[in-house]
Amino acid sequence: MKKHVLYLSYDGMTDPLGQSQVLAYLKELTQYDFVFHLISFEKKDRWEQHGDFIQKFCDEAKIHWYPQSYRKKPPVVSSFLDVKKMEKVALSIANRYPIAFIHCRSYMSALAALSIRKKKGIEFLFDMRGFWADERVDGKIWNINQPLYKYIYNYFKKKEVEFLNTAKHTISLTQHAKEEMLRWKQLHLQDKDISVIPCCVNTDLFNPEVIDAQKTFETKQKLGIAEADFILGYVGSLGTWYMLPEMMELYANLRKNKQQPVFLFVSKEDPENIYKQALKYKVPKEEIVLTSCLHHEVPEYVSTFDLSVFFILPAYSKKASSPVKQGELMAMGIPLICNAGVGDTDKIITEAQAGIVLKGTQPEHFKNLHLPEVNRQEIMQYAKEKFSLKNGGLKYLLAYKKMIS
Incomplete structure (x- = not known):
């Protein structure tokens, strides 16, 4: 019996990473009787260049794709508006299909998954892709000396704990990160709750x-x-x-x-x-x-x-x-x-x-x-x-x- 999976990604499938680190996996997994409903957020220029190609790929792979427009402005607010749009589209899909679980890619998608779980009782897999809030600070994208960014950072660090404690299972890109998280006192996780899957590559192409x-x-x-x-x-x-x-x-x-x-x-x-x-x-x-x-x-x-x-x-x-x-x-x-x-x-x-x-x-x-x-x-x-x-x-x-x- 086929299992319907709702896949939430704030990254676009017309972005290179969307193609190599999302679509390639989903195509591989469709052979195991999973049906994917994929929501992603596409940047206008990439959508115009590659949208038709990605739609054809999804059609051939039997992936149901629901592309949404990515908003850049205003900063911060636009991202949360996109999350609300993601949640709305996801709930519409969940009302039409028997969704077995949600696969959410990174933190913004996890916000939507957390809300849907509360409303519909659907469990989610947290594919965290890294320590996102800390990356924003380490990369000098968020300056936590400014009150707004300090608030946003603290908000996501609290949500990070909630995502990890609430998700039925978590994916980490590295063993190093898994060991780090298992040391966090505020988490209620055991070794079996986190799988390590690094960024993979098409070894038929890179050969x-x-x-x-x-x-x-x-x-x-x-x-x-x-x-x-x-x-x-x-x-x-x-x-x-x-x-x-x-x-x-x-x-x-x-x-x-x-x-x-x-x-x-x-x-x-x-x-x-x-x-x-x-x-x-x-x-x-x-x-x-x-x-x-x-x-x-x-x-x-x-x-x-x-x-x-x-x-x-x-x-x-x-x-x-x-x-x-x-x-x-x-x-x-x-x-x-x-x-x-x-x-x-x-x-x-x-x-x-x-x-x-x-x-x-x-x-x-x-x-x-x-x-x-x-x-x-x-x-x-x-x-x-x-x-x-x-x-x-x-x-x-x-x-x-x-x-x-």
Whole structure:
């Protein structure tokens, strides 16, 4: 018998993360007789670009999609108005279909799920996606020295406890975050109440075995990179958390021991920002190569990397973070240099023998770096076991069984 699941997401499905971290899972789970009713909030520009494509995907996957318009203004108020809209649409769906449970993605969706549970008695799965309120503070989006943002932060920290204590089951992206929460005295949770599922990746797409050497050679030619060049690669946006100055300083040290070094950015980041950091660390502009591409093209560019890097600000909230790019890079067998203190990243890199974990990102940590010998096949195999959509789907299936038991 098919089970109807109401899936609430404040993230848009026309956003890249919506496609890789929501739709990909839902498509995987539909084979287990779950019928999804998906509510999401779409930004106007992305909706105009990709709305038809996502609707076609949902139709083919038999996912019932109820896209809503995302409001940007006025700040704060608009978000709560969106939550009320989410709740209204969700209640309408719950009145028409026998909803087994609600799967809510992150905190704004959990506000709606909490209200629906009180009104309809429908249990919810809290897919928390990280310590959201702390991320807003650590990322300097909320300044808690201002009374309004201090109030909002305290409100969500109280709600966080209510979400965790009320949800029938919780999903954490990292083991580190799970252990942290189990130490919180105000929670009434046991080990079995929280499942750990990292951000997973399509290992059929991110698979170097489907990209032949000729394709990689042609990609390098297209970028103006010689076959013999040593390529340090970075993929994805830089945004709030990624430490561009420190990554550029690392490259400035690495290039001293390489005859033909290149720092390749596969990113839509403003080039001037990157060139400014290159100048600061006396990196020649001609060694910086920038390109951007669609998500399905990323493996083609990553296949050119000899080594990759990402440094993330090791703030408190990052205990709960699982970088999508880590799974993608490891699935491609690319060795990594990263910093400690971010989710389970350092543990995973060490277990997989996939590169170097730096204890810090000060100049002294970049000197005399020697990348250990790595086995790319073993890195790929580890990634398939840890990050594949199939295994991630099976972990969600176990969590779903707890919801309907």
